Amino acid sequence: DAKTTQPTSMDCAEGRAANLPCNHSTISGNEYVYWYRQIHSQGPQYIIHGLKNNETNEMASLIITEDRKSSTLILPHATLRDTAVYYCIVRGYTGRRALTFGSGTRLQVQP
Amino acid sequence: SAVISQKPSRDICQRGTSLTIQCQVDSQVTMMFWYRQQPGQSLTLIATANQGSEATYESGFVIDKFPISRPNLTFSTLTVSNMSPEDSSIYLCSVGWTASTDTQYFGPGTRLTVL
Numbered sequence: 001d002a003k004t005t006q007p008t009s010m011d012c013a014e015g016r017a018a019n020l021p022c023n024h025s026t027i028s029g030n031e032y033v034y035w036y037r038q039i040h041s042q043g044p045q046y047i048i049h050g051l052k053n054n055e056t057n058e059m060a061s062l063i064i065t066e067d068r069k070s071s072t073l074i075l076p077h078a079t080l081r082d083t084a085v086y087y088c089i090v091r092g093y094t095g096r097r098a099l100t101f102g103s104g105t106r107l108q109v110q111p
Numbered sequence: 112s113a114v115i116s117q118k119p120s121r122d123i124c125q126r127g128t129s130l131t132i133q134c135q136v137d138s139q140v141t142m143m144f145w146y147r148q149q150p151g152q153s154l155t156l157i158a159t160a161n162q163g164s165e166a167t168y169e170s171g172f173v174i175d176k177f178p179i180s181r182p183n184l185t186f187s188t189l190t191v192s193n194m195s196p197e198d199s200s201i202y203l204c205s206v207g208w209t210a211s212t213d214t215q216y217f218g219p220g221t222r223l224t225v226l
Contacts, residue, residue: 046112046214
């Protein structure tokens with residue numbers, strides 16, 4: 001699975017969009033980009049995943065660049081409850097293997 | 112998505128003792144995984160719990176220290192044996208990669224403190 005690089009921490013004002021970047025320059029054609037978040041001391045929560053098209057669900061949007069070497073998770077209207085560690089994970093679709101977590105981005109939403 | 116419960120949610124144990132953590136899923140799943148999260152760290156995979164066969168352990172984790180059972184497709188246990196303070200962590204059960212879901216879901220975790 002390709003390695004990912006994320007900023008260690010970010011701040012965002014409540015009500016504004018939070019844009020969390022992820023670099024995965026060695027991603028290969030069959031690897032998906034997954035995003036999870038972990039609110040303090042809870043189990044990680046699945047947010048969204050995609051291959052090459054932009055994806056949107058009720059929680060967030062995922063924008064993947066055309067060359068697929070980076071992506072951005074967008075929380076359109078951040079709230080205090082969105083304060084968490086956000087993990088970007090790249091994983092091949094084949095094989096029943098567990099996700100490998102990096103260190104993630106600690107997002108602090110400020111009132 | 113799968114609903115996963117873990118017992119206990121937290122425990123404080125004495126060094127040298129063992130603790131068994133239970134993971135229950137509300138539907139049958141093929142793949143179950145156990146992770147450890149040490150204080151201030153990210154998640155590390157301990158093992159994949161295989162139904163009907165021995166668990167597959169990651170480098171650095173051994174069966175004698177972390178025995179795992181998987182008696183059926185909805186239940187698994189992880190035992191932390193002969194505990195030391197270094198075993199103080201959150202232990203997380205995870206399931207996924209089923210015919211109806213192409214991702215993983217996580218339980219709430221078990222917070223273990225070893226004195």
